[in-house]
Amino acid sequence: MNEEETENFVPDKKPDPQPKETERREFIAKAVSIVAGGAIVSIPIGTGLATLVAPLFKEGQGGVKIRLASVEDLPLGGPPKLYQVVAERTDAWTKYPEKPLGSVFLRRKQGGEIEAFNSSCPHAGCSVGYRSKEDEYYCPCHESIFNLDGSRGDPCVSPRGLDSLEVDEERLGEGDVWVTFRNFAAGIEEKKAI
Amino acid sequence: MRRFFAWVDDRTGIAKLTREALFESVPGGARWRYVWGSTLSFAIMVQFITGIFLWMAYSPSATTAWESVYFIQNEMTLGWLLRGIHHWTAQIMVILLVLHLVQVVIDSAYRAPREFNFWFGVILLFITLAISLTGYLLPWDQKGFWATKVATNLAGIIPFIGDDLQKIIVGGSDYGHHTLTRFFALHAGVLPGALVALVVVHIYLFRRHGITEAKPATRASALYYWSLLGFVFGTLTILAFVFEDATKQWVPRSICGVFLAIAARIFFLVFRGKDDDSAARPKRDGMFWPDQILKDAIACVAVMAAVLFFVFRQGTGLTPPADPSQPYNAARPDWYFMSLFQMLKFSAFEGAVGLVIGAIVVPSTLVTALFLMPLIGKSKTGHWINVTMLYGLIGGFLILTAMGFNHDANDAEYKQGVANAHTEADRLKELISIKGGIPPEGALTLVYEDPKIRGARLYAAHCSSCHPHGGKDGMGGEVKEPSAPDLKGVGSKEWIAGLLDHEGYVGPKYFGNTKFRKGKMADHLLDLDMLPEEIEAVSAALAYEAKVYGYSTPEGGQELIDSGFDLMFEDLECSDCHGIDGEDEGSGPSLTGYMSRDWMVRFIGDPTHDDFYGKKNDRMPSFLVAMQEDGNMSDGELSREEVELIVGWLREEWPRADGKVR
Numbered sequence: 001m002n003e004e005e006t007e008n009f010v011p012d013k014k015p016d017p018q019p020k021e022t023e024r025r026e027f028i029a030k031a032v033s034i035v036a037g038g039a040i041v042s043i044p045i046g047t048g049l050a051t052l053v054a055p056l057f058k059e060g061q062g063g064v065k066i067r068l069a070s071v072e073d074l075p076l077g078g079p080p081k082l083y084q085v086v087a088e089r090t091d092a093w094t095k096y097p098e099k100p101l102g103s104v105f106l107r108r109k110q111g112g113e114i115e116a117f118n119s120s121c122p123h124a125g126c127s128v129g130y131r132s133k134e135d136e137y138y139c140p141c142h143e144s145i146f147n148l149d150g151s152r153g154d155p156c157v158s159p160r161g162l163d164s165l166e167v168d169e170e171r172l173g174e175g176d177v178w179v180t181f182r183n184f185a186a187g188i189e190e191k192k193a194i
Numbered sequence: 195m196r197r198f199f200a201w202v203d204d205r206t207g208i209a210k211l212t213r214e215a216l217f218e219s220v221p222g223g224a225r226w227r228y229v230w231g232s233t234l235s236f237a238i239m240v241q242f243i244t245g246i247f248l249w250m251a252y253s254p255s256a257t258t259a260w261e262s263v264y265f266i267q268n269e270m271t272l273g274w275l276l277r278g279i280h281h282w283t284a285q286i287m288v289i290l291l292v293l294h295l296v297q298v299v300i301d302s303a304y305r306a307p308r309e310f311n312f313w314f315g316v317i318l319l320f321i322t323l324a325i326s327l328t329g330y331l332l333p334w335d336q337k338g339f340w341a342t343k344v345a346t347n348l349a350g351i352i353p354f355i356g357d358d359l360q361k362i363i364v365g366g367s368d369y370g371h372h373t374l375t376r377f378f379a380l381h382a383g384v385l386p387g388a389l390v391a392l393v394v395v396h397i398y399l400f401r402r403h404g405i406t407e408a409k410p411a412t413r414a415s416a417l418y419y420w421s422l423l424g425f426v427f428g429t430l431t432i433l434a435f436v437f438e439d440a441t442k443q444w445v446p447r448s449i450c451g452v453f454l455a456i457a458a459r460i461f462f463l464v465f466r467g468k469d470d471d472s473a474a475r476p477k478r479d480g481m482f483w484p485d486q487i488l489k490d491a492i493a494c495v496a497v498m499a500a501v502l503f504f505v506f507r508q509g510t511g512l513t514p515p516a517d518p519s520q521p522y523n524a525a526r527p528d529w530y531f532m533s534l535f536q537m538l539k540f541s542a543f544e545g546a547v548g549l550v551i552g553a554i555v556v557p558s559t560l561v562t563a564l565f566l567m568p569l570i571g572k573s574k575t576g577h578w579i580n581v582t583m584l585y586g587l588i589g590g591f592l593i594l595t596a597m598g599f600n601h602d603a604n605d606a607e608y609k610q611g612v613a614n615a616h617t618e619a620d621r622l623k624e625l626i627s628i629k630g631g632i633p634p635e636g637a638l639t640l641v642y643e644d645p646k647i648r649g650a651r652l653y654a655a656h657c658s659s660c661h662p663h664g665g666k667d668g669m670g671g672e673v674k675e676p677s678a679p680d681l682k683g684v685g686s687k688e689w690i691a692g693l694l695d696h697e698g699y700v701g702p703k704y705f706g707n708t709k710f711r712k713g714k715m716a717d718h719l720l721d722l723d724m725l726p727e728e729i730e731a732v733s734a735a736l737a738y739e740a741k742v743y744g745y746s747t748p749e750g751g752q753e754l755i756d757s758g759f760d761l762m763f764e765d766l767e768c769s770d771c772h773g774i775d776g777e778d779e780g781s782g783p784s785l786t787g788y789m790s791r792d793w794m795v796r797f798i799g800d801p802t803h804d805d806f807y808g809k810k811n812d813r814m815p816s817f818l819v820a821m822q823e824d825g826n827m828s829d830g831e832l833s834r835e836e837v838e839l840i841v842g843w844l845r846e847e848w849p850r851a852d853g854k855v856r
Contacts, residue, residue: 033490037487039495043502044243044276047279051266054272093258094258094631
């Protein structure tokens with residue numbers, strides 16, 4: 001059967017007295033079927049997609065404020081020291097009592113100021129190390145060098161320098177180093193918390 | 195654009211395919227009774243869509259299944275709706291399957307050349323039931339766990355292969371991780387795969403043979419069809435009203451509504467039928483698109499509306515996490531297996547052999563009969579036999595199901611079990627929000643560490659044989675013969691005041707059912723005949739020792755408490771027999787720290803210790819092993835931790851949303 005025939009389908013047994021009327025009815029039938037069908041199919045699909053993309057609209061868990069060391073642990077003008085960040089964390093339904101989240105380089109500068117860097121490389125998330133001989137940070141994955149102040153060294157394929165972390169000034173006065181630990185999106189120029 | 199479509203069409207033949215799919219002619223015109231197949235396809239599609247999205251959030255293991263479903267239901271954006279649609283569509287699918295089967299049989303659509311398609315359809319019915327059965331376990335909650343245990347045990351009784359079969363299904367002899375992984379693979383992989391393959395064949399065969407033209411819609415055939423519908427709903431209405439208290443009010447009412455509508459239609463057919471146009475439908479053929487599709491679409495809208503109605507009205511339950519050590523006496527199979535469950539209660543199916551007959555022989559006979567229908571239905575009489583058989587089956591199914599629900603509605607233990615599951619599930623939800631999540635070991639640890647849930651369970655199991663709790667067993671159940679003090683509100687000022695009144699002391703709420711009804715204390719209380727002020731002061735003093743949850747300094751303030759202690763030491767001579775305030779001596783139980791947490795733990799641990807009842811102890815068992823010199827006790831019938839949980843529950847000391855425990 002060809003399309004012509006179907007489109008102007010006319011009952012074959014008895015001639016239709018009002019072809020216009022039939023056409024209109026058929027149009028309404030088609031429209032209603034499509035609208036109704038679309039609506040009911042979109043309910044499960046829409047609900048599913050909503051659950052799927054929900055993470056886009058959820059705030060990250062933000063930073064974790066944690067005490068890493070006392071000021072005395074860090075020699076004045078000395079080399080950076082690496083500290084592991086272990087804290088409570090929730091993963092969907094599970095709440096882990098204590099879970100390693102990452103690590104932080106701490107250094108007390110000549111002036112006494114404390115500098116904190118997330119040890120995760122802003123390039124691709126590898127773990128950055130400290131080389132005492134060269135007195136610089138070094139990422140072994142793609143051989144990037146970062147200066148002691150965190151800026152990009154030479155060579156360096158990372159789009160930005162090491163990510164500094166906030167140090168609580170008030171607590172420093174009490175002799176403790178509290179850092180707000182965060183992770184940042186890797187591979188982009190902008191320092192964007194995740 | 196046109197050329198692109200032309201190219202795609204040329205390479206795939208898609209246009210022809212769609213044309214064939216849509217422009218199929220429907221002999222005798224589009225009919226409502228043809229919609230069931232389409233609504234089923236729609237339901238299957240909904241299940242696939244929602245199922246795949248649920249899959250993205252579900253984690254099949256004994257310590258994460260319940261937890262991930264909890265997360266879907268309570269935390270995930272719109273997760274409750276996703277799960278609700280999946281759950282309720284599954285229920286409605288079973289009904290649609292039966293309606294489809296009824297329509298096929300009535301229209302004798304199983305006759306040659308369509309036998310194979312009928313058989314495929316029946317297999318599809320069973321695959322769907324298997325998918326439902328496996329899905330029931332996946333949330334790994336008490337309800338699914340215990341119901342599935344029953345189902346797999348039934349598989350275990352199949353002669354010869356049962357044992358091995360059960361082990362294969364369960365993934366070992368115990369239920370655990372592998373039961374879930376296996377059920378999940380069946381539920382989301384194997385069975386849906388088979389379903390799709392068979393549906394494709396089913397629809398292909400259906401298209402090959404075309405729709406079975408229902409008998410031209412004469413008044414007589416319409417009458418026949420409607421009276422059958424009337425029969426089904428009539429039975430349903432009667433059952434619904436007979437067992438009214440069994441169901442929620444709106445169930446019998448809505449069923450009755452449907453029945454009245456059908457009755458009206460029949461009435462119309464009988465009395466106005468002669469000039470009823472619809473009864474003498476034009477015999478012209480219709481087109482699948484849009485004539486039949488419009489009807490299908492409207493039916494599918496109705497299905498979706500019904501699903502959403504249930505999602506919003508009934509919600510989608512989740513009982514507490516599966517706990518093999520905590521039997522769930524409200525375990526029931528899903529409603530469509532209720533009839534089988536009910537049948538097994540008949541005395542005809544008693545004993546091992548009876549069970550095999552009831553759970554295996556009878557169902558397989560029925561299935562065989564179903565399969566034989568196309569062969570039986572070759573003749574006109576055969577067809578009538580089939581129709582009668584089908585209605586007999588449905589009638590039996592309805593009656594058994596109604597009996598099952600009716601039994602449950604009148605079963606106090608069942609109702610209590612359901613109620614407890616609700617309260618425990620609510621409590622668990624509260625706990626999870628208090629703790630900000632579920633520990634990695636799973637939600638069951640929360641249940642086990644919670645005095646409110648676990649303390650009550652332990653009390654019901656170990657204490658309620660003697661001690662009632664507000665007249666009940668701690669979990670809402672009845673106590674047979676209370677023979678020891680009622681411990682509800684123990685340690686509160688009111689509870690202690692009741693004890694100090696002689697009437698109360700020898701009454702059933704306190705020591706009336708123990709040998710101390712005629713003890714020294716009873717005599718002393720009778721002699722003293724304390725004034726209300728004295729009782730007020732002394733109970734304030736002892737409640738101060740106890741400090742149960744909700745304790746607050748009484749109206750009389752510290753003065754009242756002090757005067758209570760003074761009275762005990764002097765006028766009332768309590769200290770003659772009782773150790774008070776650390777001055778231990780006398781024949782009566784120590785009142786130092788009376789009903790405090792420590793006092794209670796030590797008392798329950800060993801009431802025969804000299805600090806308490808000593809040799810005079812009535813029947814109260816020592817739940818920990820005898821107290822040593824240093825006051826230490828090792829685990830006995832209960833562990834120290836369990837005693838602490840019971841005490842925590844009695845003292846109502848459990849974590850609360852406002853952060854308070856004590």
